[in-house]
Amino acid sequence: MKWENTALIVVDVQIGLFQRETPIFKEHQILENINRLENYAHSNNIPVIYIQHSNNSTLIEDSDEWQLHPQLQKENNDLLIHKRYPNTFKQTNFNQELKTRKIKQLIIVGTLTDNCVSATCVGGKELGYGVILVTDALSTFSKHTLEIIEKIHVKLKNLGIILKSTEEIIHPNSD
Numbered sequence: 001m002k003w004e005n006t007a008l009i010v011v012d013v014q015i016g017l018f019q020r021e022t023p024i025f026k027e028h029q030i031l032e033n034i035n036r037l038e039n040y041a042h043s044n045n046i047p048v049i050y051i052q053h054s055n056n057s058t059l060i061e062d063s064d065e066w067q068l069h070p071q072l073q074k075e076n077n078d079l080l081i082h083k084r085y086p087n088t089f090k091q092t093n094f095n096q097e098l099k100t101r102k103i104k105q106l107i108i109v110g111t112l113t114d115n116c117v118s119a120t121c122v123g124g125k126e127l128g129y130g131v132i133l134v135t136d137a138l139s140t141f142s143k144h145t146l147e148i149i150e151k152i153h154v155k156l157k158n159l160g161i162i163l164k165s166t167e168e169i170i171h172p173n174s175d
Contacts (some may be wrong), residue, residue, distance in 0.1 A: 005034035008041040011110030016065025025145035033137040034167040048078040086119035105130035
């Protein structure tokens with residue numbers, strides 16, 4: 001199986017990030033693709049791990065804004081990791097949880113591309129994980145979103161992170 005020892009990592013898809021003055025770019029498409037990937041992972045016994053960020057300003061722990069987006073399809077056996085830094089590996093039990101589950105490859109989706117998603121991709125790569133970034137299942141909020149995402153894609157690809165679309169993940173043998 002192509003996705004053996006792989007987990008789907010859903011980074012910071014939280015209500016407060018979707019309520020900004022400048023909205024998440026292509027938010028409906030992003031949520032739809034994340035839902036497709038969640039369904040695919042759940043149907044194929046691929047672990048799904050949700051990452052939930054907190055800070056002292058906009059994502060205050062236990063606030064409405066801090067909650068996971070209601071459109072996510074989290075199941076009871078999915079793992080939830082709380083973090084306070086952009087890199088999910090920093091000062092959390094994330095790396096240990098991956099090792100316990102014998103995960104060697106991460107499929108990463110979520111928000112914000114230029115912050116926590118990028119930092120988690122780099123953190124995973126530095127620790128020796130295979131990292132796949134799903135380019136149509138991540139976003140950020142900015143007037144320059146396309147430029148930002150394009151720059152991040154180039155930077156991450158240069159670090160050896162694989163870029164794929166939702167379709168390429170769900171139908172891996174059609175390429």
